[in-house]
Amino acid sequence: MxxxxxxxxxxxxHGLPTxxxxxxxxxxxxxxxxxxSLTMDNSSFKHQFLDGWKIDEKIKExxxxxxxxFAKNESDFAKNFPHFCEFCKCIKKxxxxxxxxxxxxxxxxxxxxxxxxxxxxxxxxxxxxKKNDDTLEDAIYKCSNFFLNNxxxxxxDDLKSIPxxxxxxxxxxxxxxxxxxxxxxxxxxxxxxxIDIQKKSPDIEKLEVDFILSFNYTHIFPKxxxxxxxxxxxxxxxxxxxxxEVNIDNTIESNKMVLGIDEYLSKKRRxxxxxxxxxxxxxxxxxxxxxxxYQDWMDRIRKEHSNKIENxxxxxxxIDKYEGKREFSExxxxxxxxxxxxxxxxxMHNLYIFGHSLDVTDKDVLRHLILNDNVYTTIFYLxxxxxxxxxxxxxxxxxxxxxxxxxxxxxxxxxxKQQQDMVEI
Numbered sequence: 001m002x003x004x005x006x007x008x009x010x011x012x013x014h015g016l017p018t019x020x021x022x023x024x025x026x027x028x029x030x031x032x033x034x035x036x037s038l039t040m041d042n043s044s045f046k047h048q049f050l051d052g053w054k055i056d057e058k059i060k061e062x063x064x065x066x067x068x069x070f071a072k073n074e075s076d077f078a079k080n081f082p083h084f085c086e087f088c089k090c091i092k093k094x095x096x097x098x099x100x101x102x103x104x105x106x107x108x109x110x111x112x113x114x115x116x117x118x119x120x121x122x123x124x125x126x127x128x129x130k131k132n133d134d135t136l137e138d139a140i141y142k143c144s145n146f147f148l149n150n151x152x153x154x155x156x157d158d159l160k161s162i163p164x165x166x167x168x169x170x171x172x173x174x175x176x177x178x179x180x181x182x183x184x185x186x187x188x189x190x191x192x193x194x195i196d197i198q199k200k201s202p203d204i205e206k207l208e209v210d211f212i213l214s215f216n217y218t219h220i221f222p223k224x225x226x227x228x229x230x231x232x233x234x235x236x237x238x239x240x241x242x243x244x245e246v247n248i249d250n251t252i253e254s255n256k257m258v259l260g261i262d263e264y265l266s267k268k269r270r271x272x273x274x275x276x277x278x279x280x281x282x283x284x285x286x287x288x289x290x291x292x293x294y295q296d297w298m299d300r301i302r303k304e305h306s307n308k309i310e311n312x313x314x315x316x317x318x319i320d321k322y323e324g325k326r327e328f329s330e331x332x333x334x335x336x337x338x339x340x341x342x343x344x345x346x347x348m349h350n351l352y353i354f355g356h357s358l359d360v361t362d363k364d365v366l367r368h369l370i371l372n373d374n375v376y377t378t379i380f381y382l383x384x385x386x387x388x389x390x391x392x393x394x395x396x397x398x399x400x401x402x403x404x405x406x407x408x409x410x411x412x413x414x415x416x417k418q419q420q421d422m423v424e425i
Contacts, residue, residue, distance in 0.1 A: 001349040002228065003211045003297060004204070004221075005369065008111055009355025009382065011216055013422060014197050017055050018218070020114040023187055024100055025053065027091050033067045034088045042068055056195050083186050083248060090183035090252070095176045099147055112359045118177070119261035121145055122279050125173075129166050129275070136167035136275055143169075166275075174278055181259045182252045188218055189248040199422035200224055203380055207352060212239050213294045213369075215356060217246045217257050224425075240291035242365060243281075258284040262361040281361065298368055301349050305374040315339040351377040354419070358393040366397050370406075370414065377406075377414045387416055 011018040017026075029049045032040075040048075045067050050060050066084055070077050078085045091097045096118070103117065124145035134140070143149040148169065197220070210228045212221055222239070231238035244256035260281045263270055277283045285292070315335050322332035351369055358366060358379070370377050379394075381387035394403055394414075406414040 001210050001297070001301065002208050003213060003294075003349070003351050003369070004207060004209045005213045005215070005351065005353045005356055006221065007215045007354075007356030009357070011192075011218055011220055011355070013201060013355055013382075013419070014199060014220060014224070016192055016195060016197070016218070016220070017059075018188070018192060018216075020100075020111050021108075022055065023184060024097070025055070026059070026187055026191070027097055027183070028101065029053070029063055030084075030088060031091065033063055033070065040067075042071075056191075058195065059191050062191065083190055087183050087186045087190075090179040090186075094179055094183075095151060095173060096180045097176075098151065103147075110357065112357060112361055115259075115261050115361060118279070119264060121147065122173070122261060122276050123264055124148065125166065125169065126273075126276050130273075134166060136170065137165055140164050140166055140169065170276065177259070177279065178252050178255070181257050182250070182255050184259065185217070185246050185250060185255055185257055186248065189246045193218055193220075193246070197224065198425060200425050201354070202420045202423050203417075204352075204354060209352075210238065211294070211297055213291070213365075214239065214241050214245075215243055215362065217241070217244060219245065237293055240293040242285065242291035242294065244288060244290040256288045256290055258288060258290055260284050262363075282364070294365065294369065298372065301372060301375060305372070308374075312339065312343065348374055348376045351375050352380070353377065354380045358390045358397060360393060360396040363397045370398060371402065373413065375413065379414065379416050380419045381416055382419055387418075390416070 008018055032045065032049050042064070046064060050064060053060065066081060069080065099121070100114070100117070125143065125148060128140070128144050129135070129138075132138075204225055208228045209225070210231050212227070214221065227238055243258040246257070250256065258281055260279050260283070263280055263282065265273060278287075284290075315338055318335040319332055319339065322328035322335070325332075349372075356362075369375070379390060381390055391403070398406075403414070405411050
């Protein structure tokens with residue numbers, strides 16, 4: 001069985017602008033398109049917002065066309081471009097969009113940095129509440145987080161009554177996170193998935209992939225690569241979009257994409273303190289009913305391994321039982337041959353990881369995949385710097401001792417392999 005795990009680095013390797021900074025840069029230009037079209041001529045718009053922007057030319061053309069159409073006929077714009085208008089409504093006065101566009105963290109590029117910042121904001125609100133021994137219904141006059149204190153407790157139009165409650169602030173943050181997630185879905189569906197991809201990975205192309213576990217929301221893999229005959233047969237469900245997948249026909253309410261934070265509470269607290277559970281990835285995966293098919297794949301692998309160990313032990317028992325008994329010499333010899341055949345056949349399954357940082361935010365899933373004695377894991381890395389970060393992250397995921405044991409000697413089950421250069425399609 002060959003399982004391929006892909007992260008955002010997979011989309012990036014194929015030339016797609018799917019960093020969160022790409023998304024936020026798009027948001028900046030959409031806001032300019034929607035807000036400034038009546039006061040800014042096309043030439044000024046292009047010069048200020050499109051020239052020098054490193055993104056697919058088709059996206060630039062689309063935004064320029066939107067700007068022209070909105071300026072010409074605002075009344076028909078919503079009817080002609082419903083998803084663009086929905087995108088605008090999702091990001092308008094969105095606290096998270098404003099937070100990132102005005103935050104130095106915006107200069108970083110990884111989604112784990114994005115999620116880490118969300119986590120810091122939520123933890124600060126949660127800690128304020130616990131420190132003061134408050135509940136969600138209690139009033140809050142000041143937040144320890146500068147952004148919350150400044151934007152929510154001072155200026156937010158949606159929270160007109162004073163004092164504000166923790167519940168009202170939490171619900172506003174959650175509502176805006178859901179809107180941001182839907183905006184991202186529109187960006188990926190309407191723009192990213194329509195980009196004409198020019199290159200493929202020779203590493204992935206030569207793999208006989210049975211199952212694909214995607215941490216991405218896009219459908220790039222099935223557009224470019226073949227799967228095994230087993231996967232083609234339709235007898236197995238080969239794709240598991242563990243964080244959900246894009247669908248332009250969704251709404252904010254029906255969106256299935258997981259965009260949240262890791263568990264930050266101690267084991268003692270996490271089962272009791274659930275006021276901010278809706279921001280957490282594991283909750284969203286359950287609530288939005290996204291992928292968990294990979295668990296069935298791993299159960300199948302473990303069962304196979306367990307059966308193999310049981311057969312080996314049974315054969316060893318038979319050999320010991322027939323030891324020194326001439327009448328059972330043939331049976332003993334046959335048992336020894338079967339044991340040799342069984343032990344020489346490792347039945348090793350393959351796990352390939354491409355474009356994933358191995359960050360601890362996905363620890364529960366990654367451990368489930370990697371910590372199997374009959375699974376051989378190949379981790380592709382872009383360059384030595386990326387490899388170094390993957391190693392450091394893997395220590396947090398499986399621990400130092402397991403990493404050392406599994407990367408060398410007779411117990412080796414993990415290897416790192418540098419990605420080959422992408423090739424023209």
